[in-house]
Amino acid sequence: MRKLYGYAGKILRINLANQKIIFDDTERYSKDFIGGRGVVAKIAWDELRPGIDPFSTENKLIIMTGPLTGILSPGSGRTAIGGIAPQVYPKPWFTRSNIGGRFGSELKYCGFDGIVIEGASDKPVYVWIHDEREVELINASDLWGLDTFATQKELAKKHGKETASLCIGPAGENLVRIATINSGSGNAAGQGGFGAVMGSKKLKAIAVTSKRNAKEKNGVGVLEVADPKRLIELWKKAMKLLQGGKALPEQMLPASYNSREIKYSRKFHACTHACPGLCVRGRFIWSSFMWKDLPSKAFHVIECGHTHCIGPSFMGFETEAAAPVKVSYELDIADGLVVKNLCDKLGINQWDFIGGVMLSILICHKKGIIDESKLKGLKCPINPNDPNFWAELLEMIAYRKGVGDVLAEGVMRAADKLGISHEDVPYVTCGFAEHGAGRGVWGFLEYPYWIVGALLWATDSRDPFSDTGHTYPRLVYGLHFVAPLKPEQLKAIARKLWGSEESISNDYEGKVQPVIWMQNRGCITSSLPTDDYSFPIVASNFTEDGFGDTSLESQLYSAVTGVEYTEEQLDKIGERIFNLERAIAVREGRTREIDENVIPFFRRPNWTRRITLDEEKFRRLLDEYYMARGWDIKTGWPMKSKLEELGLADVAKELYKG
Amino acid sequence: MGKLEKLQQSGVIKFIPERCTGCGACELACVLYHENSSNLALSRIHLIYDGFAGNHVAEICVQCYAPSCYYACPVGAVQIDSETGTTFIDEDKCVGCGKCVEACPLMPEKLIIRYKIIDGKRKYFKCDLCRGRPEGPVCVEVCPASALEFIKAGVKK
Numbered sequence: 001m002r003k004l005y006g007y008a009g010k011i012l013r014i015n016l017a018n019q020k021i022i023f024d025d026t027e028r029y030s031k032d033f034i035g036g037r038g039v040v041a042k043i044a045w046d047e048l049r050p051g052i053d054p055f056s057t058e059n060k061l062i063i064m065t066g067p068l069t070g071i072l073s074p075g076s077g078r079t080a081i082g083g084i085a086p087q088v089y090p091k092p093w094f095t096r097s098n099i100g101g102r103f104g105s106e107l108k109y110c111g112f113d114g115i116v117i118e119g120a121s122d123k124p125v126y127v128w129i130h131d132e133r134e135v136e137l138i139n140a141s142d143l144w145g146l147d148t149f150a151t152q153k154e155l156a157k158k159h160g161k162e163t164a165s166l167c168i169g170p171a172g173e174n175l176v177r178i179a180t181i182n183s184g185s186g187n188a189a190g191q192g193g194f195g196a197v198m199g200s201k202k203l204k205a206i207a208v209t210s211k212r213n214a215k216e217k218n219g220v221g222v223l224e225v226a227d228p229k230r231l232i233e234l235w236k237k238a239m240k241l242l243q244g245g246k247a248l249p250e251q252m253l254p255a256s257y258n259s260r261e262i263k264y265s266r267k268f269h270a271c272t273h274a275c276p277g278l279c280v281r282g283r284f285i286w287s288s289f290m291w292k293d294l295p296s297k298a299f300h301v302i303e304c305g306h307t308h309c310i311g312p313s314f315m316g317f318e319t320e321a322a323a324p325v326k327v328s329y330e331l332d333i334a335d336g337l338v339v340k341n342l343c344d345k346l347g348i349n350q351w352d353f354i355g356g357v358m359l360s361i362l363i364c365h366k367k368g369i370i371d372e373s374k375l376k377g378l379k380c381p382i383n384p385n386d387p388n389f390w391a392e393l394l395e396m397i398a399y400r401k402g403v404g405d406v407l408a409e410g411v412m413r414a415a416d417k418l419g420i421s422h423e424d425v426p427y428v429t430c431g432f433a434e435h436g437a438g439r440g441v442w443g444f445l446e447y448p449y450w451i452v453g454a455l456l457w458a459t460d461s462r463d464p465f466s467d468t469g470h471t472y473p474r475l476v477y478g479l480h481f482v483a484p485l486k487p488e489q490l491k492a493i494a495r496k497l498w499g500s501e502e503s504i505s506n507d508y509e510g511k512v513q514p515v516i517w518m519q520n521r522g523c524i525t526s527s528l529p530t531d532d533y534s535f536p537i538v539a540s541n542f543t544e545d546g547f548g549d550t551s552l553e554s555q556l557y558s559a560v561t562g563v564e565y566t567e568e569q570l571d572k573i574g575e576r577i578f579n580l581e582r583a584i585a586v587r588e589g590r591t592r593e594i595d596e597n598v599i600p601f602f603r604r605p606n607w608t609r610r611i612t613l614d615e616e617k618f619r620r621l622l623d624e625y626y627m628a629r630g631w632d633i634k635t636g637w638p639m640k641s642k643l644e645e646l647g648l649a650d651v652a653k654e655l656y657k658g
Numbered sequence: 659m660g661k662l663e664k665l666q667q668s669g670v671i672k673f674i675p676e677r678c679t680g681c682g683a684c685e686l687a688c689v690l691y692h693e694n695s696s697n698l699a700l701s702r703i704h705l706i707y708d709g710f711a712g713n714h715v716a717e718i719c720v721q722c723y724a725p726s727c728y729y730a731c732p733v734g735a736v737q738i739d740s741e742t743g744t745t746f747i748d749e750d751k752c753v754g755c756g757k758c759v760e761a762c763p764l765m766p767e768k769l770i771i772r773y774k775i776i777d778g779k780r781k782y783f784k785c786d787l788c789r790g791r792p793e794g795p796v797c798v799e800v801c802p803a804s805a806l807e808f809i810k811a812g813v814k815k
Contacts (some may be wrong), residue, residue, distance in 0.1 A: 072686035072800070102682075102707065109697050149710065184709035215699035216775045223696040232687060235800055246804050269712045270681035274800035277679045339785075520689040 005226040005267060006067030006560040007035070008108040009468035012135060014127060016201055017057060017119030021135050026113040032647060034557075035066030035113065037096050037467075037526035038081035039576040043116060044094050045651065046579055050588040054086035054193075055175060055200040055380050057120045063166070063206075066115035067531045070105035070223055070273070072231055073556045075531025076240045077273025079104035079166075085192030085462070086177045087352070089412040091430030093588045094581075095461040097165070097191040100272030101183035106164040110134075111220040117201060126167075126205040128159060132220040140204040144173065148182040149347035155207045162212060167205035168195045169347025171398040175199050176408040178349040178356070178397075180389075186271045189330035190548055191348040191432070193410075204578065226562030234556055239276065241549060242534055244542040288442055335387035342391055346398040351463075353394065357435035358384070360425040361393075361424030363424045369424055377402015422600075429601040430458065436465035436473060447506055449476055454602045455515045455625060458595045461585055464637045468522030470532050472514055475539060476504055485539055491537055497550065508617045512625045520574035527577065545630035574648040579638050582631070583651045592636035666743030667811040668721040669787060671703075671795055680707045680714035684797035684806060691788060691796040702785040703797050704769040716796075716806070717768040719785040721745055726785075727771065730761030735759035735782075739789060743811055746786035747771075756782030 003500035011024040029039040040062045047432040052058045061083050082096035091313030095465035107115070111133040124140040131543070143151050149171040156163045164183065171179035179195030180188035189195075197202075206563035215222060225231060239485040271279040364370040365382045372378055377396060380389040396404025401414055406414045411428045415421070427433060427440030434440030438458060439448030442465075447455065452472050456464040475493060477484075485493075494504040498517060502510030523530050530553060537548030558564045565573075582590070626633040630642030685701040693700045703715040725745045728736045735751035736758055738744070747758070759771050759782070771784040787808075788795045798806045 071684075072690050102709070105698075106683075109699070153710070162725075183711075211697065212699050212769075214773060214775060214780075215697055217693070217700075217781075218695075219775070221697055222693075222700065225690060225695055228690045228694045231690060232796060232800065235683070235687070239800075239802055243802065247802055270679040271709075273682050275681055276683070278682060305727055383748060 001490055003224045003404050005224050008111050008113045010112055011114040012112045012616045013116045015118045016121040019137055036064050036080035036525040036529045039064045040080050040579055043579045044082055052084050054084040054092045059084045059114050061117040061197050065104040066527050067561050068528045070108040072235055075275040077102055077105050078529040080526050081194050084195055086196050087193035093190050094584045097479055100189050102164040102185035102273045103166050103183050103407045105273045106208040106210045109221045110208055121202040123204050124204050129208045130209040131211045143204045148347050149345050151205055156470045159209045163207050163209045165205050165207040171347040172199040173194055174400050177410040178352040179348050179350050182347055194348050196411050225560055227559045230559040236482035241537050241540040247500040296342055338387055339390045348624055352433045356428045359427055360411045375403040390594050400619045410533040426604050431464035435463045438470045438606040439604055446608050448605055451511050452515055457598045467526050469516055471518050487544050508621050512628050519578050520571050523574040524570055530568040578648055582597055582638050583655055595636055663724050668743035669810045670721045672719050672807045672809050674805050677803045678714045683800045689799040716762045717736055719753045719770050726761035729760035730757040738774050744787045744789055746789055752781050
């Protein structure tokens with residue numbers, strides 16, 4: 001039999017309605033779409049017809065690892081998840097999310113590259129996958145109602161401590177539209193509300209326990225690697241570029257979080273399998289660096305890590321000139337950790353809770369639009385500096401108690417139900433809380449950098465920042481690196497990657513190239529997978545010229561699979577995946593008009609210098625984007641010829657059949 | 659078996675728990691180097707990952723001086739490298755009896771010696787400090803957190 005380098009070989013399909021279990025060949029999908037996000041999109045295109053309700057039995061939960069998962073490759077322990085997403089406003093559409101941890105690796109060691117969950121169960125169940133492709137559906141009535149930590153601990157008790165699980169908390173069970181799927185103490189598939197999709201299927205958890213002893217040398221779940229020696233060299237190369245080689249002992253000491261005089265320490269912890277954990281180390285730099293030129297003082301409010309990592313996240317400025325109303329959280333960092341842990345345990349998307357629900361409530365409260373009487377059932381006074389207020393609100397949402405029942409629908413639907421104008425909940429768009437857009441949580445992002453954010457938001461199906469857009473601000477602000485880069489280094493990198501220095505400076509010029517580059521590369525990052533905090537390695541503090549190595553993904557892919565791809569060839573596959581996702585969106589009714597729905601959001605003044613989006617220039621930027629993409633500038637549809645060029649002739653045929 | 663002889667002292671891999679992030683690169687690199695593949699059941703270093711408390715532990719052969727596994731092996735599959743003093747198992751000679759596991763003073767509390775199945779037969783394996791690898795043990799080399807150190811013979815701590 002021909003070797004399946006990198007892959008476990010099978011995709012597990014489980015129909016919860018009739019309990020039918022079948023195995024599908026991974027190769028059917030992986031040849032053209034690699035794995036992870038790419039294969040999720042392909043399965044969605046094939047099987048999710050437009051207009052499906054996210055909570056209907058027709059929706060599917062598509063879970064996919066990639067060829068690098070479970071193998072020595074930086075941050076490869078990630079898993080992509082997709083389906084029709086209940087979080088999207090006004091009408092749910094297809095989108096994707098992804099999750100770190102060890103679930104993906106363990107799944108592959110059991111012989112599966114992915115899982116497609118179909119139908120729905122009528123009583124709580126969980127799936128247990130173990131040894132070599134053994135699959136069981138087990139009654140989960142004893143787990144239903146437990147939080148995500150307790151659920152995982154129970155599963156580990158039943159099936160062994162090496163068990164890795166994906167699970168939902170009370171929020172997912174109660175179909176909260178910002179419910180997450182969780183794994184470990186700090187991993188979540190946050191975007192899209194897929195926790196609620198699991199909840200609607202009465203699926204509490206998927207647990208995997210791979211055999212730890214007595215493995216057949218070439219048995220099921222033993223992942224073959226085409227060029228092991230090269231892979232070890234690539235790992236070392238990545239370490240060199242990212243942290244200058246092996247970390248020095250002093251770099252590994254418990255972190256002292258002391259920017260803005262907050263002292264806090266935690267032990268470093270790699271939340272994801274094969275992740276060198278650079279996100280944690282890099283944060284100390286960006287926390288002190290990012291705010292240095294801001295005209296107003298920003299607060300660090302709440303630590304944006306979890307049980308084992310810390311990092312700053314903030315909202316609000318002290319000057320009322322910048323933000324529309326002065327909203328400040330001054331939650332102590334230890335209290336912040338309690339809030340974050342509660343999000344993880346209940347299975348609520350912390351990003352959307354903090355930057356969406358909480359920020360909206362505070363703004364409406366300051367403006368006098370709501371008070372305690374409108375928040376039915378709330379016992380605590382509205383006070384962002386009191387952790388009890390946060391905790392009560394989270395519990396109300398997770399269990400849909402009182403006003404929590406309304407807030408569980410997400411900010412925009414809740415605003416509609418409470419008769420609040422969207423202008424008064426300004427930092428949420430398409431159902432997702434602001435991210436990388438220069439207003440709200442990422443209010444620090446300066447003009448014109450958020451122009452790139454605007455273009456990303458306009459052309460994606462979710463908040464594009466956590467799996468696509470990090471590269472740009474990371475480069476511009478020197479985030480996640482040991483030290484900031486010099487301006488001339490940044491310019492040189494911009495020239496090399498995107499053809500001109502304009503892409504990191506000046507107005508609206510040169511912003512299309514970084515967006516397209518990041519979108520295509522983002523598809524690759526989440527398909528292989530690698531982690532989007534470190535990859536693509538566009539810059540390094542440990543090379544003479546400051547360049548990183550953006551070909552590392554293609555080298556890792558080639559070393560594992562034995563299929564030799566150049567960086568350009570792999571990016572072309574990224575383009576194919578992105579266009580397939582766009583085709584799914586088009587089939588769901590997406591047009592340029594819907595892309596432009598983000599314009600009102602960006603018309604709101606930016607938080608640092610109160611700059612608003614120049615609509616005319618932005619529309620011209622969109623024209624330029626569609627043309628560069630090979631999409632029709634009137635409709636925003638990928639052109640037939642473009643799809644054919646990308647090997648998507650069948651997609652073109654279906655899209656243009658009418 | 660059982661005979662007393664003058665043995666060469668071996669170097670040893672030291673695990674420093676307070677630095678370990680639990681990323682698992684050591685296990686993955688170990689399997690990659692020794693088996694050209696990836697599956698944690700084939701690793702010669704065993705990482706016990708603790709996703710909640712964060713106290714990860716790596717278990718690995720401590721390269722005993724006068725190793726019990728060596729004396730217990732009835733067929734001479736467990737051998738000692740005369741130059742480096744490293745105890746290793748010759749897979750071709752191993753008959754899968756498991757006497758080495760019974761003799762190992764660290765087992766069963768720790769997972770030091772495991773077996774795999776080749777053509778229906780058990781073959782035991784354990785850490786051999788990547789014998790013959792010029793760069794030394796691969797797990798030590800790839801650990802991004804410097805949580806593993808190779809201590810040369812004579813400076814054993």
